[in-house]
Amino acid sequence: MKESxxxxxxxIGQDFDASTQRLLExxxxxxxxxxxxxxxxxxxxxxxxxxxxxxxxxxxxxxETPGHPIVVAHAGSKxxxxxxxxxxxxxxxxxxxxxxxxxxxPFEPTLVEGTHGPRVVARGAVDDKGQxxxxxxxMAAWRAVHGDYPARITILxxxxxxxxxxNLSAFLAEHADELRADVCVISDTGMLAVDKPAITYMLRGxxxxxxxxxxxxxxxxxxxxxxxxxxxxxxxxxxxxGLHDANGRVAIPGFYDDVVEPSAEELAxxxxxxVDEQGFLAEAxxxxxxxxxxxxxxxRVWSRPTxxxxxxxxxYTAEGAKTVIPSHASAKMSFRLVPGQEPEKIVSAxxxxxxxxxxxxxxxxxxEMGASPAIxxxxxxxxxxxxxxxxxRVFDQKPVLIGCGGSIPVVGAMKSxxxxxxxxxxxxxxxxxxxxxxxxxxxxxxRRGIEAHAAFLAALAATSVDAIKR
Amino acid sequence: MKESxxxxxxxIGQDFDASTQRLLExxxxxxxxxxxxxxxxxxxxxxxxxxxxxxxxxxxxxxETPGHPIVVAHAGSKxxxxxxxxxxxxxxxxxxxxxxxxxxxPFEPTLVEGTHGPRVVARGAVDDKGQxxxxxxxMAAWRAVHGDYPARITILxxxxxxxxxxNLSAFLAEHADELRADVCVISDTGMLAVDKPAITYMLRGxxxxxxxxxxxxxxxxxxxxxxxxxxxxxxxxxxxxGLHDANGRVAIPGFYDDVVEPSAEELAxxxxxxVDEQGFLAEAxxxxxxxxxxxxxxxRVWSRPTxxxxxxxxxYTAEGAKTVIPSHASAKMSFRLVPGQEPEKIVSAxxxxxxxxxxxxxxxxxxEMGASPAIxxxxxxxxxxxxxxxxxRVFDQKPVLIGCGGSIPVVGAMKSxxxxxxxxxxxxxxxxxxxxxxxxxxxxxxRRGIEAHAAFLAALAATSVDAIKR
Numbered sequence: 029m030k031e032s033x034x035x036x037x038x039x040i041g042q043d044f045d046a047s048t049q050r051l052l053e054x055x056x057x058x059x060x061x062x063x064x065x066x067x068x069x070x071x072x073x074x075x076x077x078x079x080x081x082x083x084x085x086x087x088x089x090x091x092e093t094p095g096h097p098i099v100v101a102h103a104g105s106k107x108x109x110x111x112x113x114x115x116x117x118x119x120x121x122x123x124x125x126x127x128x129x130x131x132x133x134p135f136e137p138t139l140v141e142g143t144h145g146p147r148v149v150a151r152g153a154v155d156d157k158g159q160x161x162x163x164x165x166x167m168a169a170w171r172a173v174h175g176d177y178p179a180r181i182t183i184l185x186x187x188x189x190x191x192x193x194x195n196l197s198a199f200l201a202e203h204a205d206e207l208r209a210d211v212c213v214i215s216d217t218g219m220l221a222v223d224k225p226a227i228t229y230m231l232r233g234x235x236x237x238x239x240x241x242x243x244x245x246x247x248x249x250x251x252x253x254x255x256x257x258x259x260x261x262x263x264x265x266x267x268x269x270g271l272h273d274a275n276g277r278v279a280i281p282g283f284y285d286d287v288v289e290p291s292a293e294e295l296a297x298x299x300x301x302x303v304d305e306q307g308f309l310a311e312a313x314x315x316x317x318x319x320x321x322x323x324x325x326x327x328r329v330w331s332r333p334t335x336x337x338x339x340x341x342x343x344y345t346a347e348g349a350k351t352v353i354p355s356h357a358s359a360k361m362s363f364r365l366v367p368g369q370e371p372e373k374i375v376s377a378x379x380x381x382x383x384x385x386x387x388x389x390x391x392x393x394x395x396e397m398g399a400s401p402a403i404x405x406x407x408x409x410x411x412x413x414x415x416x417x418x419x420x421r422v423f424d425q426k427p428v429l430i431g432c433g434g435s436i437p438v439v440g441a442m443k444s445x446x447x448x449x450x451x452x453x454x455x456x457x458x459x460x461x462x463x464x465x466x467x468x469x470x471x472x473x474x475r476r477g478i479e480a481h482a483a484f485l486a487a488l489a490a491t492s493v494d495a496i497k498r
Numbered sequence: 499m500k501e502s503x504x505x506x507x508x509x510i511g512q513d514f515d516a517s518t519q520r521l522l523e524x525x526x527x528x529x530x531x532x533x534x535x536x537x538x539x540x541x542x543x544x545x546x547x548x549x550x551x552x553x554x555x556x557x558x559x560x561x562e563t564p565g566h567p568i569v570v571a572h573a574g575s576k577x578x579x580x581x582x583x584x585x586x587x588x589x590x591x592x593x594x595x596x597x598x599x600x601x602x603x604p605f606e607p608t609l610v611e612g613t614h615g616p617r618v619v620a621r622g623a624v625d626d627k628g629q630x631x632x633x634x635x636x637m638a639a640w641r642a643v644h645g646d647y648p649a650r651i652t653i654l655x656x657x658x659x660x661x662x663x664x665n666l667s668a669f670l671a672e673h674a675d676e677l678r679a680d681v682c683v684i685s686d687t688g689m690l691a692v693d694k695p696a697i698t699y700m701l702r703g704x705x706x707x708x709x710x711x712x713x714x715x716x717x718x719x720x721x722x723x724x725x726x727x728x729x730x731x732x733x734x735x736x737x738x739x740g741l742h743d744a745n746g747r748v749a750i751p752g753f754y755d756d757v758v759e760p761s762a763e764e765l766a767x768x769x770x771x772x773v774d775e776q777g778f779l780a781e782a783x784x785x786x787x788x789x790x791x792x793x794x795x796x797x798r799v800w801s802r803p804t805x806x807x808x809x810x811x812x813x814y815t816a817e818g819a820k821t822v823i824p825s826h827a828s829a830k831m832s833f834r835l836v837p838g839q840e841p842e843k844i845v846s847a848x849x850x851x852x853x854x855x856x857x858x859x860x861x862x863x864x865x866e867m868g869a870s871p872a873i874x875x876x877x878x879x880x881x882x883x884x885x886x887x888x889x890x891r892v893f894d895q896k897p898v899l900i901g902c903g904g905s906i907p908v909v910g911a912m913k914s915x916x917x918x919x920x921x922x923x924x925x926x927x928x929x930x931x932x933x934x935x936x937x938x939x940x941x942x943x944x945r946r947g948i949e950a951h952a953a954f955l956a957a958l959a960a961t962s963v964d965a966i967k968r
């Protein structure tokens with residue numbers, strides 16, 4: 029590993045200013061995939077990446093979908109006995125609004141001095157253009173030094189991640205033979221701190237619902253009817269309040285039945301992580317956490333299922349007072365799921381809860397809006413061991429295996445459609461303001477990300493194929 | 499009474515078609531007081547009434563206010579030993595939307611055949627133009643027969659009742675000497691049925707609030723933070739749910755402390771009222787009532803206090819799914835108050851409830867939006883006895899004393915500013931669709947209303963002044 033890596037790290041250092049300029053160039057393209065006004069810009073970002081990958085020896089092309097194109101690029105030997113790595117990322121970004129809260133324009137990427145040195149401030153800085161560029165720049169340096177790649181490499185970059193990856197699954201299924209690799213490498217997650225590398229191995233799932241309670245046929249005058257008829261807002265509040273017990277646990281019968289508790293080893297590992305709880309909360313303007321009693325902060329956000337109401341509406345909401353009993357009231361709510369919980373069973377349990385608690389005189393609409401299971405990636409795989417080595421080498425510190433409270437649906441798609449485990453190597457920080465104003469990526473994280481991906485290639489090159497190919 | 503009334507009733511019958519035409523003419527003026535587009539129309543309705551009252555021997559004028567003018571008209575002897583009646587009504591109407599639900603245009607008053615004969619369908623048919631015209635047409639007939647009125651009569655018609663009577667109190671206070679009478683007669687309430695006359699003697703009060711729960715400083719991603727931070731919608735739902743106990747009673751400590759229960763006689767009187775509960779519920783598209791356990795329907799809407807959430811909003815409410823933990827959530831809510839409850843104590847109790855139940859990590863805004871007490875009018879007054887006689891005479895059935903679940907704030911203003919008891923003689927029916935599409939007034943109710951007001955004048959004429967003047 030050492031022999032092949034040292035000159036690549038040197039090259040990364042020499043080229044780092046240029047790498048940074050390349051990232052700024054990509055960030056200047058406002059590829060807001062969901063905004064029709066940025067349709068052409070979004071395609072331009074895809075073309076920029078395709079063209080740049082072409083200069084690195086990749087056979088790269090834009091593959092059309094009913095939505096934005098998918099960039100697919102291949103390089104390296106296609107011999108069956110060579111390991112095949114599939115790198116996934118996305119070039120679309122979230123809308124930048126509210127614009128007035130940005131200190132610099134979201135699509136005029138700016139280097140700003142922060143506590144960890146310079147950082148890039150721009151929409152997409154870390155999610156996901158900056159992270160995508162960590163592995164692309166690692167490959168650029170590797171190729172400049174060694175002339176070729178130590179593996180067969182496929183890069184797949186989609187333009188619809190921020191809008192639900194609507195066309196990705198069909199594309200994966202259709203091109204399964206072309207894309208099926210030995211592992212999928214994804215850089216879209218985070219670390220614990222600038223100097224604390226991490227590999228994400230557990231992602232929570234999600235079940236999303238919209239519920240509407242119908243009461244009177246039309247809005248009623250609360251003077252005439254108040255006290256004698258069911259008020260759908262009061263009913264909805266009661267049903268939503270009943271979703272939790274006094275200890276912050278979800279009170280739906282059977283909800284925890286299949287939850288797999290983390291092992292003693294996992295918990296011991298988490299206990300060793302020095303979580304900056306105050307910093308985590310301060311980002312949200314809070315000073316104390318809440319939630320399920322008797323659980324640590326990390327358990328609560330990584331391995332415990334939750335229920336949050338995401339939106340609610342009903343009745344009179346304009347200025348002033350109106351004494352109405354509305355005919356209906358609605359809420360959107362979601363449940364984060366953890367390993368063991370089967371989405372279908374949870375959906376049934378949620379439906380049973382609302383159906384059974386509904387008072388007579390009311391009608392219920394419960395719209396199911398998707399349910400996906402939690403995911404654990406294999407922690408004993410050869411690739412994960414190589415990634416551990418690579419991160420240890422670059423950070424001079426062993427990486428920690430961490431959970432992620434959110435979902436990365438592509439991990440599930442890679443598993444179900446291509447049979448691939450994913451390796452989640454991410455370099456973001458909790459305070460990067462993903463999806464928010466003033467999104468940023470620390471340059472030190474960018475550089476270590478590039479170095480880590482190069483070290484991963486070096487570790488792979490130093491390993492016998494037999495140890496990797498199953 | 500009989501001698502003076504018979505010819506007036508005859509005259510009312512002869513003139514009834516013309517009376518109906520006059521009402522249709524007034525209803526055709528779209529006096530939507532709150533709509534700037536109908537500003538001139540609203541004034542036109544006031545002028546129409548002023549002009550018409552002028553033809554009936556009234557000294558009538560438009561009195562300017564910062565809002566719409568108040569029609570004030572005087573007639574009859576001004577001698578101090580003559581009884582002085584102040585009639586109150588309003589000429590403004592509610593907005594007519596949703597227009598698409600009207601079967602005939604709201605300002606093209608139409609006679610439609612119903613189960614009780616013809617009815618007028620128009621915005622304002624019963625609230626309050628039709629009811630105002632009952633006493634004006636009674637006076638027209640009385641004057642046509644007798645040449646003068648048996649009392650000093652003042653008519654006050656405002657144009658801002660549907661928008662909170664913003665300028666009425668100041669006007670009453672400023673012109674107290676001119677307006678102070680022996681009783682205030684109001685026709686803006688209802689009967690039990692076409693042939694069941696009623697006098698309303700109890701009105702519920704109202705305390706209105708807007709509550710906002712603040713949690714995180716900004717909206718958060720429910721994947722990253724879900725399970726570890728307070729969600730303001732969940733918190734709000736819990737607080738609102740806690741406002742009621744399992745028996746449908748308001749669960750705020752002290753809420754019922756001062757409630758005055760109706761007397762045994764009152765309850766016995768109500769028990770004798772054959773309430774069409776199914777009809778009442780059918781109007782709301784319901785088949786069963788709900789609310790406080792162990793109370794009759796009439797108790798629940800007349801003499802029991804309530805709590806209804808009138809509006810709620812927070813988080814993501816557009817199409818699709820967004821996994822947000824919102825920074826805040828709000829609701830509007832109101833409490834109907836009953837005799838004995840002091841609005842200030844209720845406001846304090848509501849504030850204490852929310853303050854004490856607020857979980858740590860959240861902040862509370864509780865906006866007080868007005869509180870008025872319940873009202874009982876004197877049931878032993880000479881005027882109420884005269885009204886009983888008058889209604890018995892016209893309907894051939896004794897009137898029932900009834901409550902009203904809503905508030906009529908002018909009743910409180912008449913008492914506090916002019917020291918006047920109110921006599922609530924109303925001729926509406928529960929199914930008149932007040933404030934809704936296809937508002938109507940049965941012509942049989944219109945006619946009996948005119949006759950009842952004439953009979954009231956006749957009863958007054960037959961009574962010695964000493965029995966009335968205090």
